[in-house]
Amino acid sequence: MAETDRPASPTPEERERLDKEAKLKEDEEQSKLPYKWTQQINDVDITAPIPFNIKGRDLDVKLTKTSIKAAIKGQEPIIEGTFPHPILVDDSTWTLETTSSGKELSIHLDKVNKMEWWAHVVTSAPKIDTSKIQPENSKLSDLDGQTRSMVEKMMFDQRQKEMGQPTSDEQKKMEMLKKFQEQHPEMDFSNAKIS
DSSP states (O other), X not given: OOGGGSOXXXXXXXXXXXXXXXXXXXXXXXXXXSSEEEEETTEEEEEEEEOTTOXXXXXXXXXXXXXXXXXXXXSOOSEEEEOSSOBOGXXXXXXEEEETTEXXXXXXXXXXXXXXXXXXSSTTSOOOOGGGOOOOOXXXXXXXXXXXXXXHHHHHHHHHHHTTOOOHHHHHHHHHHHHHHHHOTTSOOTTOOOO
């Protein structure tokens, strides 16, 4: 296959221009929604302005594992649809809060998969580019035990590589060879190579 059969990759300037255009389109689509939403890797928060005279009992909010409906009773829903991924219903909440500009419906959704970004809150809404999300730095103490130990091992191995030292896996192999050598002193290991 000749090189001309494949389209050329965009230059860094073209890529930057295309990214800006995509971000402007995304921002415009999101601004047209009757709600605002943000997310962390493990949860989603939705807010929507509500008239000042509305009370909690005037709202119809239903959260299931796979869908949401939030509306002022007798009116079109503020948000309604299927989630792109399931939520933990028992850990998800909604409140009606008083703000300086009126009232606000605040919905907190706890994701089942806490290692996944959502492209939209409901599948009928416009998507965002999740590859452009810059997550906040998190603390090791925020991670579950298994994930934390994996991250700590990766950090240790990275530091070891930077110093030209063996990684944890390489150290284990060296220790196994040393034990084997001690158990078999009659064998010559001078030319032994470990991979």
